[in-house]
Structures are given as C-alpha cells and as structure tokens.
Amino acid sequence: MQVRFWGTRGSLPVAPKAGTIADKVADALVAANGRSFADKAAALAFVEDDLDFATGRSYGGATSCVEVDMGEGPFIVCDLGSGVRELGLDTLRRCAQEGRPKEWHIFLSHLHWDHIMGFPFFVPAFMDGAKIIIHAGHPDAEQALRRQQEEISFPVPFDWLKADIEFRTLETGREYEIGEVTVSVILQHHSHDSYGYRFRDRDGKVAIYSTDSEHKIDQMHDENDFAQFFGHADLVVCDTMYSLADSVSMKEDWGHSSNIVAVDLCHEAKARRLALFHHEPTYSDADIQRMHEETIRYEELTRDTDALEVLCAYDGLCVEL
Amino acid sequence: MASTLEWQVDKRDGGTVVAASGRVDESTATEFAEVLGEHAETAGARLVVDLGGIEYMSSRGLRALTLAHRRGEEAGTKIALARPNETMREILSISRYDMVFPVADTIEEALAS
Numbered sequence: 001m002q003v004r005f006w007g008t009r010g011s012l013p014v015a016p017k018a019g020t021i022a023d024k025v026a027d028a029l030v031a032a033n034g035r036s037f038a039d040k041a042a043a044l045a046f047v048e049d050d051l052d053f054a055t056g057r058s059y060g061g062a063t064s065c066v067e068v069d070m071g072e073g074p075f076i077v078c079d080l081g082s083g084v085r086e087l088g089l090d091t092l093r094r095c096a097q098e099g100r101p102k103e104w105h106i107f108l109s110h111l112h113w114d115h116i117m118g119f120p121f122f123v124p125a126f127m128d129g130a131k132i133i134i135h136a137g138h139p140d141a142e143q144a145l146r147r148q149q150e151e152i153s154f155p156v157p158f159d160w161l162k163a164d165i166e167f168r169t170l171e172t173g174r175e176y177e178i179g180e181v182t183v184s185v186i187l188q189h190h191s192h193d194s195y196g197y198r199f200r201d202r203d204g205k206v207a208i209y210s211t212d213s214e215h216k217i218d219q220m221h222d223e224n225d226f227a228q229f230f231g232h233a234d235l236v237v238c239d240t241m242y243s244l245a246d247s248v249s250m251k252e253d254w255g256h257s258s259n260i261v262a263v264d265l266c267h268e269a270k271a272r273r274l275a276l277f278h279h280e281p282t283y284s285d286a287d288i289q290r291m292h293e294e295t296i297r298y299e300e301l302t303r304d305t306d307a308l309e310v311l312c313a314y315d316g317l318c319v320e321l
Numbered sequence: 322m323a324s325t326l327e328w329q330v331d332k333r334d335g336g337t338v339v340a341a342s343g344r345v346d347e348s349t350a351t352e353f354a355e356v357l358g359e360h361a362e363t364a365g366a367r368l369v370v371d372l373g374g375i376e377y378m379s380s381r382g383l384r385a386l387t388l389a390h391r392r393g394e395e396a397g398t399k400i401a402l403a404r405p406n407e408t409m410r411e412i413l414s415i416s417r418y419d420m421v422f423p424v425a426d427t428i429e430e431a432l433a434s
C-alpha cells in the first residue's frame with residue numbers, strides 16, 4: 001500500500017509569494033557558502049542532503065486530497081480538496097500507461113468547501129466511460145457537490161459531467177469491501193459532522209484518514225474509541241492544525257485537533273506512523289517545520305515503549321506501508 | 322497495574338499549593354483532573370500546581386489543567402504552575418501551555434505571579 005498526499009493544507013489553498021521564494025533562494029545560497037556544483041543533479045543533492053525542508057522545499061498549499069494506492073484496481077481517494085486536480089491527471093496517466101480501470105472511489109471526510117472545492121476541476125468527471133463512486137457518512141454529499149456547480153458558482157453544471165457518478169452513504173460500526181480494500185468509518189466532532197476512515201489491504205496494512213476532527217476537552221473518554229479505531233495502524237493521517245493550548249482556548253469548537261493529542265492517540269493505539277496533516281494556512285514552511293520538530297520531540301518525551309514515527313505531510317509525499 | 326498519583330496539599334496565605342507526583346497519562350489523568358478541579362474551587366485566590374514530582378504529562382493531564390482552570394474561574398481562583406522538570410518545561414512549551422498559564426521556578430514566585 002502506498003499513501004500519496006496531493007493536498008495537505010487546511011481550510012484554504014495557499015501559494016508562496018515572490019518574496020517567499022526569494023528568501024529560500026537567499027538562504028540556500030548562504031548555506032552553500034560559495035560552493036560550486038558541477039551540474040543540476042549535484043545542486044539537487046545539496047538541497048536534499050544539506051538544506052532543511054523549509055529552506056530547500058515547501059509543504060505545498062493545496063487543500064485535502066490523499067490517495068490510498070494498492071497499485072492495481074480502482075483508485076481510492078480521500079477528499080476532493082484542490083489537490084484532486086493533479087490527482088485526476090496523474091491517475092488518468094496511470095490508466096493510459098498501466099491499464100488501470102477508469103474507476104475512482106472517493107471517500108469524503110465531510111462537505112466543507114476545502115474538502116470538495118477540487119471536484120469541478122477533476123478531469124475524470126468530464127470523461128465518458130469513467131466511473132466515480134462518492135462515499136460519505138453524510139447523506140447530503142450529493143447536494144453539496146451539485147450546489148458548488150450551480151450557475152452562480154461555476155460555469156459547468158453537475159449534470160453536464162459525462163462520467164457515471166454515484167453517491168453512497170456509509171454507516172459507522174461495520175466494514176465495507178470496496179475495490180482492493182476493507183473500509184470502516186468513525187463519526188468525528190466537527191461542524192455538520194465529519195468522518196474518519198480506516199483502510200485495510202489484503203496484506204493487513206492499515207492506513208487511517210482522520211481530518212477535521214476535534215477531540216473535545218469535556219469528552220476525553222471518547223478518545224478510547226479513536227485509539228481503538230486507529231489500533232495498530234501502519235499510518236495515521238491526523239488533523240494537527242492547532243497547538244493544544246489554542247485548541248482548548250481561543251479555537252475551541254473550531255473543529256480541529258492538535259499535534260499533541262494526535263501523538264497521544266497514536267501512542268495509545270500503538271500505531272507505527274503519524275502524518276501531521278491539514279496544516280494551518282497562515283503557517284509558513286518554517287512554522288510547519290518547527291511544529292514537525294516539536295512533535296517529534298514530544299513523541300520522544302512521552303513514549304512508553306515502541307517508537308512512533310512522526311512524518312509531516314506535504315503535497316507530493318508518498319509513504320510506502 | 323493501574324498507577325495512581327501521590328498528593329500533598331499545603332494551605333498558605335493567599336492560596337493553596339497542590340503537589341502530585343508520578344506520571345500524568347491515560348491511567349491517572351482522570352484522578353488528576355478530579356482532584357485538581359476540587360482544589361480549584363476551594364483554593365483561594367491562587368492555586369499553585371507544584372509540578373516538582375511530575376515526571377511528564379500527556380495531553381490529558383494538560384487538558385485537566387484547563388478544566389481545573391474553568392472550575393476555578395467561578396470561584397475566582399487563578400492557577401499557576403511551579404517547578405516543572407526539564408521534560409515538563411518542554412511539554413509546556415510544545416503545547417503552548419506556557420502561554421496560557423504562568424510557569425514559575427519556585428512555589429513563592431508562583432504564589433506571587
């Protein structure tokens with residue numbers, strides 16, 4: 001199983017400004033300290049090996065879209081944030097080059113705009129012969145997708161899409177066999193509800209997608225259910241938008257969680273890896289990198305036995321499970 | 322084996338100093354929250370949580386501090402944290418709890434903060 005991140009930003013797409021790139025280039029030149037490079041490959045190796053992530057690269061700015069890929073069978077996609085535009089093109093390339101079936105199973109965490117805004121730009125939806133099945137815990141998923149393509153918002157109405165598009169409402173507390181995976185669903189605290197997903201492949205590898213999920217301070221006992229749902233997962237993709245202090249003070253009831261609670265849940269679940277996700281749109285690359293370093297440190301400080309590997313999701317990251 | 326915390330309570334002028342020792346994790350967080358919450362309602366102007374004997378605290382322990390703070394608000398009790406070890410100091414910083422609670426090196430400073 002491979003988990004590929006096409007969009008990792010929370011709430012609103014962001015893009016670096018001219019000054020952001022100028023800063024990175026300047027920092028890289030200072031770090032190079034007059035070194036010369038034989039060719040671009042040597043320069044790229046320097047970026048890879050000697051520069052920190054926030055200087056040499058970027059976490060990206062597309063909103064939530066994560067692919068759970070078995071390498072065969074239909075495509076499995078979590079959320080339709082702005083990252084799904086690129087996923088659409090790349091999966092079509094794989095259909096052409098690798099003979100993958102033109103079938104996409106979409107799993108929606110919820111219907112907030114940042115999680116559906118990419119759909120009008122999802123090229124397979126425009127194609128005859130494509131099959132798209134949109135799974136959601138919400139019975140009103142179809143209404144949300146149709147509404148964003150009403151004439152006041154978008155020039156192409158939903159009914160003009162040529163793909164065969166079907167909506168299925170999933171229930172919690174049971175398992176579904178879909179494509180190459182077994183899927184189960186958990187209800188999460190968020191405005192108009194959200195749902196987390198557990199994907200298990202035939203080799204028993206497990207990936208969890210849990211975004212836009214607030215773990216409420218006055219309902220801490222509910223966290224046992226999440227630890228169980230995350231149980232022994234190979235990768236948990238978790239909403240870590242705020243600091244713990246923010247999530248219980250100013251930003252309480254905003255529907256998001258913290259890096260600290262994510263680590264605790266993964267420790268309790270005995271999960272192997274955590275991917276920090278749904279990054280705060282006001283955060284710079286340096287801010288996200290610092291949050292990542294601090295989360296690694298918190299994991300070390302509170303670890304009981306087995307280490308939890310803490311990754312920080314970025315647009316373009318692919319994790320092999 | 323369920324672990325528990327050991328508690329010491331010291332009433333002083335202008336407040337109460339409560340010290341727990343052990344690890345505040347999933348198994349002890351409920352006890353930590355309940356005992357602290359009760360003290361927050363009766364502590365007087367200031368409840369000093371002496372962290373000197375706390376090995377470390379997970380998010381449940383940190384959030385118990387917030388719950389105690391809320392219970393104390395009605396009674397007019399303010400909470401201050403004292404004597405965190407290096408680990409606790411780092412956890413307070415990473416969680417940004419050092420931005421919402423005063424953190425002091427000594428009990429006296431915490432009482433006066």
Ligand SMILES: [Zn+2]
Nearest residue numbers: 010011114212
């Ligand atoms: Zn979101």
Ligand SMILES: [Zn+2]
Nearest residue numbers: 110112190212
């Ligand atoms: Zn949301």
